[in-house]
Amino acid sequence: MKKIENAAVIGMGALGMLYGSRLMTTLGRDNVKFLMDSGRLKRHSGDTYTVNGTTVSFTMEDAALAGPQDLVILAVKYPALQEALREMAPAVGRDSILMSVMNGITSEEEMAERFPRRQIIGCVAIGMDAMREGTRLHYTKAGRLQIGELEDGQKDLVRRTAEVLQRSGIACEVTDIRRAMWNKFMLNVGVNQACTAYATDYGHVTADGPLLHEMEEAMREVLRLAKAQGVQLTEEDLSECIRIEKTLCPESYPSMRQDMVAGRKTEVDMFAGTVIRLGKKYGIPTPVNEKYARMIHDMEAQLPD
Numbered sequence: 001m002k003k004i005e006n007a008a009v010i011g012m013g014a015l016g017m018l019y020g021s022r023l024m025t026t027l028g029r030d031n032v033k034f035l036m037d038s039g040r041l042k043r044h045s046g047d048t049y050t051v052n053g054t055t056v057s058f059t060m061e062d063a064a065l066a067g068p069q070d071l072v073i074l075a076v077k078y079p080a081l082q083e084a085l086r087e088m089a090p091a092v093g094r095d096s097i098l099m100s101v102m103n104g105i106t107s108e109e110e111m112a113e114r115f116p117r118r119q120i121i122g123c124v125a126i127g128m129d130a131m132r133e134g135t136r137l138h139y140t141k142a143g144r145l146q147i148g149e150l151e152d153g154q155k156d157l158v159r160r161t162a163e164v165l166q167r168s169g170i171a172c173e174v175t176d177i178r179r180a181m182w183n184k185f186m187l188n189v190g191v192n193q194a195c196t197a198y199a200t201d202y203g204h205v206t207a208d209g210p211l212l213h214e215m216e217e218a219m220r221e222v223l224r225l226a227k228a229q230g231v232q233l234t235e236e237d238l239s240e241c242i243r244i245e246k247t248l249c250p251e252s253y254p255s256m257r258q259d260m261v262a263g264r265k266t267e268v269d270m271f272a273g274t275v276i277r278l279g280k281k282y283g284i285p286t287p288v289n290e291k292y293a294r295m296i297h298d299m300e301a302q303l304p305d
């Protein structure tokens with residue numbers, strides 16, 4: 001089996017920094033590159049980054065000058081997806097493995113509009129509480145990656161990716177990835193949007209009360225849509241999502257809330273927007289997600305330009 005020897009990461013948010021720093025320990029600093037446009041590179045090339053208080057020297061490179069990489073990891077927020085797909089193109093060779101650690105269930109489809117489907121494997125990032133503040137990344141739980149085949153004939157790609165992740169100390173499991181993607185989508189539709197809509201943290205939305213009960217109803221809307229698409233999620237899956245959320249640092253909050261605090265547009269259109277769109281397609285009511293969408297869009301309208 002040909003081992004992965006180099007990687008490119010698109011996006012220096014919490015997950016990009018988390019997985020990039022882990023891969024560096026195995027592949028070496030020069031073989032793990034954060035790709036960005038020339039303007040962003042000029043602005044950030046002198047920045048000092050820390051991961052859990054330790055200074056980490058990342059290799060940053062102009063995406064336009066990048067050569068093909070063995071593994072390309074897409075780790076941006078949804079509003080930046082199309083720009084990121086354009087930027088990563090020079091790093092995508094005929095044999096590159098492409099993987100998105102983004103939230104939601106649509107980034108792989110949008111990636112497939114530009115790159116061959118046979119090179120795109122499925123991935124879900126779950127169970128981490130990573131928070132980036134400026135150039136500082138802090139986490140108490142690194143979580144794990146679930147990966148799997150989206151197309152027939154990808155077993156070797158999945159095996160090679162699992163090998164480099166595990167070698168780098170990144171917990172990884174090969175699984176039924178479509179089901180895992182929908183399960184993570186259900187979790188995020190709940191906790192990310194509840195924390196953001198009500199400007200609060202994990203502890204408050206998982207405590208027994210109206211916020212938790214409303215969040216569970218938002219997740220049930222996803223459960224019904226999954227079944228309409230032939231993905232069998234259950235109430236037990238929903239309960240397990242809540243259990244996982246209760247293990248996260250209660251004072252922390254998810255990336256969507258982090259974006260709002262930082263004055264950035266959120267991924268509400270990827271979460272509630274997708275639920276509402278699919279609800280109309282299948283004739284399934286989505287009142288809680290419609291409520292979340294209104295609340296979060298109203299909050300975004302108050303952000304400074």
